[in-house]
Amino acid sequence: MRQNEGDIVELMRRRPHLFILGAGATKATIPNGDKYGRQSPVMENFLREIGIESLLNGVKLRTKSHNIEAIYSELVTKPEYTDIVTKIEEGIVTHYRQMQIPDAPTLYDYLILSLRKKDCIATFNWDPLLIQAYNRVNKITHDLPEMLFLHSSVAVGICEDCRHYEPYRNKYCSLCGEPLISPRLLYPVENKDYSQNIYIQDAWNTLQNYLETACIVTIWGYSAPKSDKEAKKIMLKAFSSDYRPLDQIEVIDIADEDKLYETWQPFAKDTNYHLNIHKSLMDTYIGEFPRRSVEGYVKRNIEGWWGGSTFVMKECNTFEELAKLVEPLLVNESRKDYNVI
Numbered sequence: 001m002r003q004n005e006g007d008i009v010e011l012m013r014r015r016p017h018l019f020i021l022g023a024g025a026t027k028a029t030i031p032n033g034d035k036y037g038r039q040s041p042v043m044e045n046f047l048r049e050i051g052i053e054s055l056l057n058g059v060k061l062r063t064k065s066h067n068i069e070a071i072y073s074e075l076v077t078k079p080e081y082t083d084i085v086t087k088i089e090e091g092i093v094t095h096y097r098q099m100q101i102p103d104a105p106t107l108y109d110y111l112i113l114s115l116r117k118k119d120c121i122a123t124f125n126w127d128p129l130l131i132q133a134y135n136r137v138n139k140i141t142h143d144l145p146e147m148l149f150l151h152s153s154v155a156v157g158i159c160e161d162c163r164h165y166e167p168y169r170n171k172y173c174s175l176c177g178e179p180l181i182s183p184r185l186l187y188p189v190e191n192k193d194y195s196q197n198i199y200i201q202d203a204w205n206t207l208q209n210y211l212e213t214a215c216i217v218t219i220w221g222y223s224a225p226k227s228d229k230e231a232k233k234i235m236l237k238a239f240s241s242d243y244r245p246l247d248q249i250e251v252i253d254i255a256d257e258d259k260l261y262e263t264w265q266p267f268a269k270d271t272n273y274h275l276n277i278h279k280s281l282m283d284t285y286i287g288e289f290p291r292r293s294v295e296g297y298v299k300r301n302i303e304g305w306w307g308g309s310t311f312v313m314k315e316c317n318t319f320e321e322l323a324k325l326v327e328p329l330l331v332n333e334s335r336k337d338y339n340v341i
């Protein structure tokens with residue numbers, strides 16, 4: 001291999017792996033509900049699922065939809081329903097704050113532990129499960145991916161005085177001591193203006209950087225609904241801003257494959273149709289090359305390696321078992337060795 005080819009390969013290896021999560025990811029992570037059997041509601045029938053449907057008693061709505069975003073979008077335009085909007089927002093926050101990740105390792109734990117600091121997980125979900133998983137996997141290693149909450153999260157707290165954000169459980173701003181507030185979670189569909197929310201604005205800026213530089217982008221359980229038309233446009237623009245024919249898109253979803261191809265085709269086009277569709281997280285690059293997904297991808301597809309990984313992610317019953325499983329990788333990392341094993 002010529003010198004400059006080696007440099008290109010080395011640069012590729014250092015590129016991030018970006019995960020984008022939607023509601024389907026949380027559903028797959030807690031198929032039987034959270035630690036106490038609470039389900040993660042879907043946008044359709046949302047208010048009924050979290051048990052606050054009665055708030056709409058006596059409210060006259062034009063929309064016949066049961067989708068929370070459609071209902072919210074109509075309510076916020078009517079001043080007489082300000083109180084109801086506030087109560088709906090409070091109900092959503094209360095429901096999600098109660099959610100607890102099950103005790104045994106979940107897919108979210110495997111996901112976070114299978115990525116490193118250079119990588120990123122961006123989620124559209126409001127639930128606190130991803131952060132709860134992060135906090136326990138962080139006991140195994142601190143070299144973990146950055147996390148972005150694209151529609152905010154009940155786990156994020158904001159200080160309105162310093163325009164600074166941190167985990168909501170800290171309760172008070174670590175800079176000025178003022179109480180942290182919960183950022184808004186819902187936005188009207190027609191005009192999803194995130195610029196009012198400092199946390200969300202920063203998250204989107206960072207996401208765009210990752211979209212421009214990632215070697216692998218994996219979209220898990222995110223259907224890019226019509227209400228997120230603007231979001232999809234921003235993502236595609238950032239992704240298309242660079243030369244990508246060597247890069248890879250992965251989609252993890254249980255939906256119909258033809259529909260998934262149609263949804264993600266504009267992204268796949270840029271990668272020369274390197275689009276893989278999987279039903280499960282464990283079938284993706286991180287399942288085969290945990291903590292080495294981009295390294296494994298480059299070794300196989302750029303360097304022409306025919307071998308397979310001898311180290312794959314496995315479901316574990318306890319965190320001790322999981323820590324022991326990844327130990328060989330962490331030992332190598334302590335010597336700055338990020339090679340596939």
Ligand SMILES: [Zn+2]
Nearest residue numbers: 159162173176
């Ligand atoms: Zn403050």
